[in-house]
Amino acid sequence: MANSVRTPEEWQSVSSREFVERLREVKDRSGFAYRELERRAAENGDVLPHSTLASALKRESLPRREVVESFVRACGRDPEEVDAWVRERDRLARGEQYPQGSAEPRGHGGAVESVAPDRQRRVVGWRGSLVGVVIGTAVTSFGWWLASDVPDSAVPDSAPSRCEASFPAS
Known part of the structure; x- marks a missing residue:
């Protein structure tokens, strides 16, 4: 069942590593192979090479915004859930954290940086x-x-000095 994975707001990840772990869960529960996800992304008008996706899900660092968006959409998630994943990724990229017991992030705020x-x-x-x-x-x-x-012995007496050679006589 593809929709049994919780949304980012429900689990409030505190690190990039946890975020990527949740993305791996989405892939596992979707049942799609990397090449199938690449094909599904193309059908949605996205570019998501299977090698890029495999690499992003093996790392512990935060994937690029476009990768998260294309991936979640290719897994068959609805637009609201895609937006939730992107918001969570952007929050982590800004370095914001959730206060204890709150669903609202705190941190630097401001525009999302690429x-x-x-x-x-x-x-x-x-x-x-x-x-x-x-x-x-x-x-x-x-x-x-x-x-x-x-050495002076290597230069004939008639040879111009370095300064004279650099600036011709006028």
Whole structure:
């Protein structure tokens, strides 16, 4: 029976890991294989590659919003339940938690971000580090080139100095 899995509001997940566990329950109870879910998603106008779905359900991290939406819809859930799953996923992405005994989330609020804030910082940090390494290497190489000494015996007296070669006479 496909509708025997509780909705997100009923179980109030507190972590991404628990959320993904609940998604696995939805898949198991649907009785559909990954390729069948891919086909059903396509019939709904969604793109949900079976490999992406399998990977998302093996992890403990929060799946992308589009994956959750397409997956729950492909499992045959009604639009209200699809919306509930997406709201719960977005709540977790914002870092909100339910207060004890409450069905209302608390936390940061605001607009839903497409990438969790901690992941956003890691991406910016990685790019910043790469830029720093490239700039540092270029500056060091240029400094090394300027500081390198060519022995006077290797340069003929008629050869222009490095400065004269760089700036032609006018």
